[in-house]
Amino acid sequence: MVADNRPVWQPAEVVESRMVTDQVRRVTLRRPGTRRAQPGSHVDVRVDLGARTDVRSYSVVEASADGSQVTVSVMLAPRSRGGSRFMHGLREGDVVECTQPLQNFDLRLGAPRHLLVAGGIGVTALAAMAETLRTTGRDYTLVYVGRSRAAMAYLDELEQAHGDRLRVHVDDQGHPLDVAALVDEVAGSSTARATELYVCGPIRLMDAVRRAWAGAGLPVHNLRFETFGNSGWFDAEDFVVRVPRLGLETTVGADTTILEALTEAGAEMMFDCRKGECGLCQVDVRDVDGSLDHRDVFFSARQHEAGDQLCTCVSRVACGDGRTGVLTLDLP
Amino acid sequence: MSVLDRQMSATAKIFPHPRDAWYVAAWDHEVTAKAPLARTIADRPLALYRTQDGRPVALADACWHRLAPLSMGTLVGDDEVQCPYHGLRYNSSGRCTAMPAQETVNPSASVPSFPVVEKHRYVWVWVGDPTKADPDLVPDMHQMDSPDWAGDGLTIHADCNYQLVLDNLMDLTHEEFVHSSSIGQAELSEAEFSTTHDGSTVTVSRWMRDIDAPPFWLKNMRDKFPGFTGKVDRWQIIHFEAPSTICIDVGVAKAGTGAPEGDRSQGVNGYVMNTITPDRDRSCHYFWAFMRNYRLDSQLITTQLRDGVHGVFAEDEVMLTAQQKAIDENPDYEFYSLNVDAGGMWVRRILDRMLVAEGRLDPGDVSVTNHAAAPADRPRVTTGA
Numbered sequence: 001m002v003a004d005n006r007p008v009w010q011p012a013e014v015v016e017s018r019m020v021t022d023q024v025r026r027v028t029l030r031r032p033g034t035r036r037a038q039p040g041s042h043v044d045v046r047v048d049l050g051a052r053t054d055v056r057s058y059s060v061v062e063a064s065a066d067g068s069q070v071t072v073s074v075m076l077a078p079r080s081r082g083g084s085r086f087m088h089g090l091r092e093g094d095v096v097e098c099t100q101p102l103q104n105f106d107l108r109l110g111a112p113r114h115l116l117v118a119g120g121i122g123v124t125a126l127a128a129m130a131e132t133l134r135t136t137g138r139d140y141t142l143v144y145v146g147r148s149r150a151a152m153a154y155l156d157e158l159e160q161a162h163g164d165r166l167r168v169h170v171d172d173q174g175h176p177l178d179v180a181a182l183v184d185e186v187a188g189s190s191t192a193r194a195t196e197l198y199v200c201g202p203i204r205l206m207d208a209v210r211r212a213w214a215g216a217g218l219p220v221h222n223l224r225f226e227t228f229g230n231s232g233w234f235d236a237e238d239f240v241v242r243v244p245r246l247g248l249e250t251t252v253g254a255d256t257t258i259l260e261a262l263t264e265a266g267a268e269m270m271f272d273c274r275k276g277e278c279g280l281c282q283v284d285v286r287d288v289d290g291s292l293d294h295r296d297v298f299f300s301a302r303q304h305e306a307g308d309q310l311c312t313c314v315s316r317v318a319c320g321d322g323r324t325g326v327l328t329l330d331l332p
Numbered sequence: 333m334s335v336l337d338r339q340m341s342a343t344a345k346i347f348p349h350p351r352d353a354w355y356v357a358a359w360d361h362e363v364t365a366k367a368p369l370a371r372t373i374a375d376r377p378l379a380l381y382r383t384q385d386g387r388p389v390a391l392a393d394a395c396w397h398r399l400a401p402l403s404m405g406t407l408v409g410d411d412e413v414q415c416p417y418h419g420l421r422y423n424s425s426g427r428c429t430a431m432p433a434q435e436t437v438n439p440s441a442s443v444p445s446f447p448v449v450e451k452h453r454y455v456w457v458w459v460g461d462p463t464k465a466d467p468d469l470v471p472d473m474h475q476m477d478s479p480d481w482a483g484d485g486l487t488i489h490a491d492c493n494y495q496l497v498l499d500n501l502m503d504l505t506h507e508e509f510v511h512s513s514s515i516g517q518a519e520l521s522e523a524e525f526s527t528t529h530d531g532s533t534v535t536v537s538r539w540m541r542d543i544d545a546p547p548f549w550l551k552n553m554r555d556k557f558p559g560f561t562g563k564v565d566r567w568q569i570i571h572f573e574a575p576s577t578i579c580i581d582v583g584v585a586k587a588g589t590g591a592p593e594g595d596r597s598q599g600v601n602g603y604v605m606n607t608i609t610p611d612r613d614r615s616c617h618y619f620w621a622f623m624r625n626y627r628l629d630s631q632l633i634t635t636q637l638r639d640g641v642h643g644v645f646a647e648d649e650v651m652l653t654a655q656q657k658a659i660d661e662n663p664d665y666e667f668y669s670l671n672v673d674a675g676g677m678w679v680r681r682i683l684d685r686m687l688v689a690e691g692r693l694d695p696g697d698v699s700v701t702n703h704a705a706a707p708a709d710r711p712r713v714t715t716g717a
Contacts (some may be wrong), residue, residue: 034691036461067691104440108425109447109462132463196425221427225439277438300435 007044007099014094020073024121024153025088026061028071029098037063037070037101039128040198040226045072046097049082054255056083057228059125059200060101061154070101073153075121082255105226107132111196114140115186117177117209119201120147125226126200127154130162145169145177145205179205183212198224203231214301229276229314232293239290239317239325243267246331258312258327267331269312276314283329285310290317290325343667343680345659347495348693349374349610350686351460353575354470356607356619357448358455359487363388368413370403371617374610376459378446379403383411389424390446390457396420396428402443452476454607454619460690471577475603475623482628484638485605485621488649492656494576494616495680497608500648501578502536502675504568510647514548514640519566527674532682534572536675541565542587548640549584552600555633556626563587564599570675574682580604601625604641614656620645 016028029043037043037060044055058072074087090096107114107129114133116126123144133140142162146152149170158166169177186195195218199209206225213223236254241261243249250265252258259281263269271281276296285292285308294304296311303309317325357363357373358380365382370393372378377393379402391413393403400417408414411424421430426445431437447458447465452473458465475481490497500506507516517540525538545553545564553560564584571579585591585599602624609617622641627633669677687693 038461039463106442108427108445109465110425110445136463219429221423221429221437227439273438273440277440279434279438297439298434298436303435 005102005104007102009046009097009099011095012098014090014092014096015069016071017090017092017094020153021151023076023151024073025076025090026071026073026153027087027090028062028069029096030069031098031100033067033100035067036065037067037128038103039107039132040105040125041101041103041128042105042125042226043070043072043101044099045087047083047086049086049255054083056087057102058087059105059128059226061124061127062131063101063128073121073124075153105198105200105224107198108196109133109136109138111194111222112139112191113189113195114138115182115195115197116140116142117145117182117197117199117201117205118143119145119199119205120151121153122199122201122205123153123158124200126198127158129198130158130165134162134165141165141167143167143169143177143182145201146171148172177205179208180212180215183209183216183218187216187218193219194222196222196224200226203233206231211301227275227277227297229274229295229311232295232316232318234291234293234316234318234320236316237318237320237325239319239327241317242326242328243331244286244328252316252327258310258315258329262312262331269331271313274313276311279311281312282309283312283331284308285327286330287328288317288325290319290323290327292316292327293318343669344495345667346493346613347680347683348613348687349494350575350683350690351692352458352464352686352690353460354449354456354458354465355576355609356454356617357390357457357609359619360450360453360455363455365407367407368403368405370401372611373457373617374459375612376446377401377403378457379405379413380455380457381407381413383424385410387411387424388448388450388455390448390455391422391424391426392444392446394443396422396441396443453621471573471607473577473579473605473607475579476605476621480628481603481623481625482630482634483602483621483623484634485619486638486642488618488620488645489611489615490618490649490652491615492652493614494608494610495683496652496655497606497616497618497648498572498576498578498679499673499676500652501580501606502534502570502572502679503672504538504570504580505672506651510651511644514644515546517543517546519543521672525672527678529678529682532574534570534675534678534682536568536570536572538568539565539592540567541592545584548644549600551640552602552624552637553584555630556600557586557598560586565589565591567591572675572679574679575686576608576610578606578608580606602637614660618645618649 010031012029012031015030020026042057042059044057046053047056060070061073062071074084076088077084118126130142241252248265250261252261272278279298292307293316295314317327319325363380368379368381378390379393380390382388393401395415402413404416405414412421414421419432423429426443428441447462449456449467451470453476505521508520519540523538523540528535542563565587566584569581583599583601589598591599605621607619622637
């Protein structure tokens with residue numbers, strides 16, 4: 001658990017690299033390890049962005065029983081900050097730096113029923129869970145949503161493995177997912193209070209599920225999702241952050257955070273999780289020119305709406321129209 | 333390197349334990365819906381409790397926040413435990429359901445919830461890979477709650493590595509020396525025994541024919557056959573099931589009445605139920621019971637047998653604790669084996685394989701656990717006489 005979650009960086013050899021759809025590349029890494037990666041785990045990979053390196057997290061789609069190999073799948077992001085482009089450039093024999101499988105999205109086998117909802121490339125986080133639920137004989141349903149069949153990674157394999165337990169919704173085939181109906185189905189079932197729903201996908205899907213779940217009065221802790229704090233309502237863009245009390249003004253680049261930019265500028269910041277969960281980095285908002293894109297899960301919907309505070313580790317400002325947003329903060 | 337050098341015959345003095353296994357965490361009556369029970373199982377501190385509808389739960393005994401022991405907390409709601417320090421709450425699957433001073437709950441906040449099965453009057457826990465926790469793998473201890481058997485038992489918290497208890501139970505010649513006043517007799521070490529084994533079980537059988545019944549067995553015979561005198565045929569059939577359950581079919585019958593051939597009607601039959609749960613590397617929970625298949629309605633006999641065996645096992649506990657102390661005080665001395673260790677050595681072989689399968693023992697590193705340095709010093713493993 002926690003001790004296993006401290007990243008240990010080691011070189012890993014790429015032993016498989018191939019496209020599984022037009023945009024999704026499957027990459028298998030071999031590194032020392034003895035325990036099979038648990039469903040829901042991810043690896044952090046050091047990606048080379050040219051001028052600098054950064055870290056990206058990728059869900060483990062498949063893992064070998066002896067713990068030596070993990071497979072990830074990466075979608076080439078149209079507006080890639082460079083991570084997916086780096087991953088797509090990997091070929092067999094290349095060596096990358098990565099961590100052991102880390103767990104922030106653990107599957108608990110105790111629930112009487114499991115519902116997995118995958119949107120697009122989010123299927124990578126849920127495929128291994130579905131496999132474990134299948135092999136251990138649990139009651140589960142995997143819902144897989146995508147824009148077109150051709151864009152949906154592993155669709156054939158999942159259909160073969162899960163049969164009737166897989167429900168596929170394809171936008172361009174005219175039967176998109178009705179999230180409210182799906183959640184109502186849970187709420188109306190005999191195991192409503194104990195069913196766990198695991199969701200991974202774009203923020204619109206995640207948000208729709210969250211709203212429906214809360215609206216149906218289902219237990220909040222039974223809705224499981226993983227957040228890297230990197231999915232927002234707007235694409236990340238540069239904006240200006242000001243702290244009048246400290247006389248600071250700096251630009252937060254699209255590939256960095258308020259927390260990093262202010263620390264860089266000399267402010268002493270408090271933080272811990274760096275993914276919008278713990279709330280330790282919260283600060284007061286004095287003024288916003290642009291739209292606040294909170295991206296955290298620490299504040300409630302009510303608090304997000306009020307907009308008096310934000311989490312500096314993930315929250316951003318965006319205009320979406322080419323203008324540069326300006327955020328004015330009060331630091332404690 | 334010969335094939336024998338690669339063959340594991342580990343005589344490690346401090347034996348690691350498999351994790352992918354069911355271990356007894358507690359007697360059924362110890363786990364309640366009133367307050368959590370703290371117990372370390374296979375190096376994992378656990379908080380054990382029941383939901384309001386009676387389902388046993390095993391959570392890691394450390395709050396996600398600052399690791400305060402949940403076992404010091406209180407049970408609230410249908411299935412939750414509340415941390416005694418800052419009031420974080422966890423449900424029976426370990427999900428945090430409430431945190432102080434915020435409107436949301438951190439989605440990452442949870443504590444491990446370990447698979448649990450209640451069976452044979454025990455609460456069993458699986459601390460290894462949960463995807464392998466098949467309830468059908470719980471060792472067979474059906475005599476514990478079968479209508480054909482009656483009896484009771486207790487727990488010994490033994491200050492020794494769990495493997496020392498397995499060694500103790502797989503070779504009962506020690507009864508002659510450790511338990512001379514109750515079940516020991518010279519015929520034990522004189523009688524021949526046979527050992528059989530497969531992938532996960534070992535059986536050691538010993539028959540002693542036409543002997544005097546030792547005090548414990550004479551009493552039992554007289555419970556069933558008042559006023560009995562005379563010679564008996566005595567048996568001990570030791571059934572080991574991995575990783576650490578040993579059920580011993582024991583009894584005596586009037587000599588020459590056919591017990592060795594299968595007719596036990598002129599005798600008394602008991603089952604010594606033992607299941608050993610590693611605690612830390614030098615301590616274990618030794619759960620035992622003595623079950624019998626005669627005079628089932630006599631609570632007096634149940635209590636007498638439980639108290640009698642309790643006295644016998646106290647003698648084992650003294651020996652095991654002293655043995656562990658001597659092991660620790662003589663780190664440069666090795667174990668050597670005797671012919672009578674065949675059963676215990678097959679048990680070690682099975683446990684070695686389980687450990688290798690879990691990636692916790694490298695088959696190429698046998699010398700790490702096997703202290704026998706030169707091939708000439710290597711202990712022989714035999715199947716007994």
